Amino acid sequence: MKFAVVVNEGPYTHQASDTAYQFTKAALEKGHEIYRVFFYHDGVNNATRLTVPPQDERNVQKNWSELAEKNALDMVVCIAAAQRRGILDEGEAKRHGKGEGSANIAPGFRISGLGQLIEAGIQADRLVVFGD
Secondary structure (H helix, E strand, C coil): CEEEEEECCCCCCCCHHHHHHHHHHHHHHCCCEEEEEEECHHHHHHHECCCCCCCCCCCHHHHHHHHHHHHCCCEEEEHHHHHHCCCCCHHHHHHCCCCCCCCCECCCEEEECCHHHHHHHHHCCEEEEECC
16 A cells, blocks of 8 residues: 655644654554645654754654655655745745755655645545644
8 A cells, every 4th residue: 555644743843743754664563554744733843853862752854864865755844834844845945045054854844835735635545643
């Protein structure tokens, strides 16, 4: 089965991100395809490389980045939600005059628009949403 996953909550404010990660990991281990993981609303906060949780806590951003690298996942961050929350890639940082080195998007994530969510919903057999 081909899944698309939507993550609407941040990594440390709600269980949704961890649950989405565990679902995605389990689906891949069972041989299912993940068409795309789309981070929306506060879910875009999963994509900041500036997260530094205490050593004895889970590192949700690192977990997502490692899963993406291992499985060639397409992890898309909503551009409008990201900009509102200060999540930028190099192109967006430059476009908004934030200066060199202002990009803070983590490895494995990319910024794009809502069209990517619509496409994922069309292409996947199931669209699974985590968080409000």
